[in-house]
Amino acid sequence: MTVPIDATATSAWAQLSSLRDSFTPDLRAWFAADPERVERFTLALGDLHVDLSKNLVTDEILAALVKLAHETSVAERYAAMISGVHINTTEDRAVLHTALRRPAGATPALVVDGQDVDADVQDVLAKVAAFAERVRSGDFAGVTGKKVTHVVNIGIGGSDLGPVMIYEALKPYADAGIEARFVSNIDPTDLAQKTADLDPETTLFIVASKTFTTLETLTNARLARDWLWTKLADAGVIGDDEQSRTDAVAHHFIAVSTALDKVAAFGIDTDNAFGFWDWVGGRYSVDSAIGTSLAIALGPDVFAELLAGFHTVDEHVRTTPLEANVPVLMGLLNIWYTNFLGSQSHAVLPYAQQLHRFAAYLQQLTMESNGKSVRWDGSPVTTDTGEVFWGEPGTNGQHAFYQLIHQGTRLIPADFIAFVNPAYPLEDDGRDVHGLFLANFLAQTKALAFGKTAAEVEAEGTTGPLVAARTFAGNRPTTSIFAPALTPAVLGQLIALYEHITFTQGVIWGINSFDQWGVELGKQLALQIAPAIEGDDEALAAQDASTRALLEYYRAHR
Numbered sequence: 001m002t003v004p005i006d007a008t009a010t011s012a013w014a015q016l017s018s019l020r021d022s023f024t025p026d027l028r029a030w031f032a033a034d035p036e037r038v039e040r041f042t043l044a045l046g047d048l049h050v051d052l053s054k055n056l057v058t059d060e061i062l063a064a065l066v067k068l069a070h071e072t073s074v075a076e077r078y079a080a081m082i083s084g085v086h087i088n089t090t091e092d093r094a095v096l097h098t099a100l101r102r103p104a105g106a107t108p109a110l111v112v113d114g115q116d117v118d119a120d121v122q123d124v125l126a127k128v129a130a131f132a133e134r135v136r137s138g139d140f141a142g143v144t145g146k147k148v149t150h151v152v153n154i155g156i157g158g159s160d161l162g163p164v165m166i167y168e169a170l171k172p173y174a175d176a177g178i179e180a181r182f183v184s185n186i187d188p189t190d191l192a193q194k195t196a197d198l199d200p201e202t203t204l205f206i207v208a209s210k211t212f213t214t215l216e217t218l219t220n221a222r223l224a225r226d227w228l229w230t231k232l233a234d235a236g237v238i239g240d241d242e243q244s245r246t247d248a249v250a251h252h253f254i255a256v257s258t259a260l261d262k263v264a265a266f267g268i269d270t271d272n273a274f275g276f277w278d279w280v281g282g283r284y285s286v287d288s289a290i291g292t293s294l295a296i297a298l299g300p301d302v303f304a305e306l307l308a309g310f311h312t313v314d315e316h317v318r319t320t321p322l323e324a325n326v327p328v329l330m331g332l333l334n335i336w337y338t339n340f341l342g343s344q345s346h347a348v349l350p351y352a353q354q355l356h357r358f359a360a361y362l363q364q365l366t367m368e369s370n371g372k373s374v375r376w377d378g379s380p381v382t383t384d385t386g387e388v389f390w391g392e393p394g395t396n397g398q399h400a401f402y403q404l405i406h407q408g409t410r411l412i413p414a415d416f417i418a419f420v421n422p423a424y425p426l427e428d429d430g431r432d433v434h435g436l437f438l439a440n441f442l443a444q445t446k447a448l449a450f451g452k453t454a455a456e457v458e459a460e461g462t463t464g465p466l467v468a469a470r471t472f473a474g475n476r477p478t479t480s481i482f483a484p485a486l487t488p489a490v491l492g493q494l495i496a497l498y499e500h501i502t503f504t505q506g507v508i509w510g511i512n513s514f515d516q517w518g519v520e521l522g523k524q525l526a527l528q529i530a531p532a533i534e535g536d537d538e539a540l541a542a543q544d545a546s547t548r549a550l551l552e553y554y555r556a557h558r
């Protein structure tokens with residue numbers, strides 16, 4: 001196992017600390033003094049135009065950050081990852097989500113641990129595409145022969161957040177009269193509400209679970225199976241016998257998993273199950289067969305374009321020097337804010353209603369990856385890790401939490417994401433509404449960067465204590481990511497961008513960004529507590545005083 005490099009012991013870290021100690025950010029002055037700043041700090045990444053100029057860095061700071069990436073071997077770790085080294089040390093696994101989007105026929109072929117990864121990936125992709133086409137054309141139909149109109153993806157975490165986020169983002173591409181829905185929560189409300197208006201004869205469930213052991217997903221899958229059987233029997237279209245039930249499952253349930261034996265045990269025909277591999281982390285799996293709901297609802301071509309978008313960014317990371325490598329630079333900026341300027345959270349603010357689940361998706365990607373206190377060799381981390389990622393689409397956020405970003409006491413770096421062309425070009429009284437929307441994006445990043453001085457407030461006629469209240473300090477850092485339109489390729493590029501930002505930070509912190517032991521304890525305890533909920537007094541007595549009291553409250557009020 002490679003011993004992680006302690007970033008805090010590097011010469012770049014010492015240099016950054018001293019730069020921080022004498023640091024007074026002044027975006028107004030920097031912009032005034034340097035007409036080339038925007039050009040120098042703007043980079044292209046595939047179709048993305050990435051403007052880093054409103055970040056709180058000078059050329060000297062950025063150079064020191066790039067030096068930090070060199071001194072912590074970011075490029076070498078990336079090369080190790082994409083070649084299949086087992087960098088997921090706690091699970092002794094390769095980390096190969098980048099292999100999921102290598103184009104067919106890529107050379108040289110990627111062979112890892114004796115497995116022809118390219119061949120396996122292409123084989124599953126072809127199966128998913130062929131199956132998706134059958135559903136879209138009506139060739140694969142429900143048990144009564146009716147065409148599928150709804151696919152319901154049952155999964156959680158990485159088996160839900162990616163598919164739902166992408167479906168919402170690319171819904172304008174849904175062209176086969178098939179709607180996708182997503183059930184994740186074990187709260188029975190989720191399944192009950194999402195199936196309430198569905199016709200069982202035209203509904204296809206996809207049970208998506210890497211492990212096929214996840215409590216929430218298997219519980220929801222069983223509930224869905226009962227729903228299907230009951231509804232079909234009530235409608236008189238299937239009998240109450242075993243064979244009818246088996247036929248119904250064969251026509252209305254498919255699965256995506258690495259554990260095809262468990263899929264079969266659930267009763268799903270493994271001919272209708274799509275596999276992936278233990279080297280795909282859950283939160284990095286949307287570009288595997290986990291995206292089957294997308295291939296069905298949006299079409300295999302859209303899915304292929306999405307993968308091509310991911311690959312564009314993978315290639316950029318692989319071939320671009322660190323000083324021009326966009327995900328690396330954005331990861332380094334996050335290090336600067338987190339470890340040197342004390343920020344604890346990071347806002348992601350898409351000016352696109354279609355990206356309304358993007359922040360939720362990023363929360364798992366970034367926080368399950370980098371919310372760690374030990375490094376990949378088990379030793380404690382040497383600095384803070386893992387910021388809190390959060391956000392809402394503009395302009396909704398403007399009327400909710402932007403106040404705190406503009407005038408609060410905390411430093412909150414923010415990424416603004418916007419698209420030149422809208423999916424739905426609408427006009428209000430002759431005015432392009434999307435243009436107005438974009439004006440808000442530009443106004444917010446401008447206000448955050450440059451603020452409004454007391455003199456400017458006074459010049460508008462304000463006096464007294466109101467002057468301070470209406471003053472904006474500015475120097476609130478933002479990155480602007482602009483693209484021509486929210487196409488499948490652009491979305492793939494955006495997702496891959498954040499995957500590699502997360503990776504860069506993980507490498508610098510010396511952590512394994514690909515395990516998630518922190519979710520295990522709660523899962524174990526839930527299994528121990530469940531009997532107490534169900535009335536087992538021994539299980540109740542075994543709880544701590546607070547949990548016991550809460551259980552007693554539950555029992556008293558049920």
Ligand code: F6P
Pocket residue numbers: 156157158159208209210211212213214217282283368516519
């Ligand atoms: O939250 C823990 C986790 O293991 C995630 O990493 C994963 O995406 C999710 O549970 C779902 O797991 P599975 O796909 O195996 O059902």
